[in-house]
Amino acid sequence: MPESKKLTALTVEELKIKQKKFKGFTSVLSIITLVLLIGSIYFAIQNKNYNLFVLLGGSSFALLLCAVILKQVEAEISVRDLK
Incomplete structure (x- = not known):
């Protein structure tokens, strides 16, 4: 995995910044996924059109x-904290 090699080259401060950034991304994407799920179920039932599930995927x-x-x-x- 090339990503793990990159992570070992970063300092602890850089890792904490990256952690904070990806926590934000994950939170935003979770909310978007939940809204899309609710919206696609509503529109699928109302219009009998299931094409919006592609966005959810x-x-x-x-x-x-x-x-x-x-x-x-x-x-x-x-x-690194264990060392």
């Missing part, structure tokens, strides 16, 4: 990527 994938990167950053921070 795209935002869910972005949420998953941000969550994985956040987990890697937090793991690297915890490893």
Whole structure:
């Protein structure tokens, strides 16, 4: 994983900044995914059109990527705190 190699080269302060940034991204994407889920269910029932679920899948994938990167950053921070 090239991302983990990049994380080992960063300082603790840079890791904490990156952690804060990805926590924000994850929070925003979670809210967007929830709103899209509610909206797509409403419009699917009302119009019997299920094409909006593509948007939900795209935002869910972005949420998953941000969550994985956040987990890697937090793991690297915890490893450095143990030393």
